[in-house]
Amino acid sequence: MEILFNPNIAYILLVVGSVLLLMAIVTPGTHLLEGGALFMLVLAGYAIYYLGFNLWALIILVLSLVPFVYAIQKPKRELFLALSLLGVIIGSVYLFPSSGWLPAVNPLVAVVVSVLSAGFLWLVVRKGIQAHHARPLQDLSTLIGKTGQAKTPVQEGGSVQVAGELWSARSGKPIPAGSRVRVVSREGFVLVVELDDQPKM
Numbered sequence: 001m002e003i004l005f006n007p008n009i010a011y012i013l014l015v016v017g018s019v020l021l022l023m024a025i026v027t028p029g030t031h032l033l034e035g036g037a038l039f040m041l042v043l044a045g046y047a048i049y050y051l052g053f054n055l056w057a058l059i060i061l062v063l064s065l066v067p068f069v070y071a072i073q074k075p076k077r078e079l080f081l082a083l084s085l086l087g088v089i090i091g092s093v094y095l096f097p098s099s100g101w102l103p104a105v106n107p108l109v110a111v112v113v114s115v116l117s118a119g120f121l122w123l124v125v126r127k128g129i130q131a132h133h134a135r136p137l138q139d140l141s142t143l144i145g146k147t148g149q150a151k152t153p154v155q156e157g158g159s160v161q162v163a164g165e166l167w168s169a170r171s172g173k174p175i176p177a178g179s180r181v182r183v184v185s186r187e188g189f190v191l192v193v194e195l196d197d198q199p200k201m
Helices: 007-026 032-051 055-063 065-073 078-093 107-133
Strands: 147-150 159-162 165-170 180-187 190-195
Touching: 007 032, 007 065, 007 078, 007 107, 055 065, 055 078, 065 078, 078 107, 159 180, 159 190
Parallel strands: 165 190
Antiparallel strands: 147 159, 147 180, 159 165, 180 190
16 A cells, blocks of 8 residues: 555556546446546545645645536536636645645656546547437437338337338327328327328428
8 A cells, every 4th residue: 555655656557546436427327437536536545644745736636626617518618627626636746735835746756647537537528518409310309290100000019210211100090001191299208199191292
């Protein structure tokens, strides 16, 4: 455990744990990111307890979550994401007490780890935010009112081709295969259709 008491190792653990934590906020539910973040931050916390810390740097680290949460709520808030990353870098570099104005962490280690983690987070988090706010490729509500063709007999179940795709379908009345159908509603990914006997315009 002596290796944990090296400020450079503690810094790397803290940054990696912070990166995993921020990624877990953007993509919750995987449990891998959350578990990895918890493990790294517990080790970093143990080292911080032994080495001591600068309170102002810890406050910067905690406050860096505020612009991050604000940035992930809506797209095009890259400035707040950048502020959050800058806060994580400054807070973690100066977290450990030193004798002078230079941080206890080796400047070369700090630069390399900070640039790599900030660049990685910038790309991953921005892509995650964009994916989260992107419109679905197939907006199912636009299928209502469209016409298609029954590929199998349809009543309690069946298949229809609508908008160039094959869909599961059901109908209140029997519809023979090959008939023209109209989508009247949907239930999840199942289209509710009816026989369309209107002439084509």
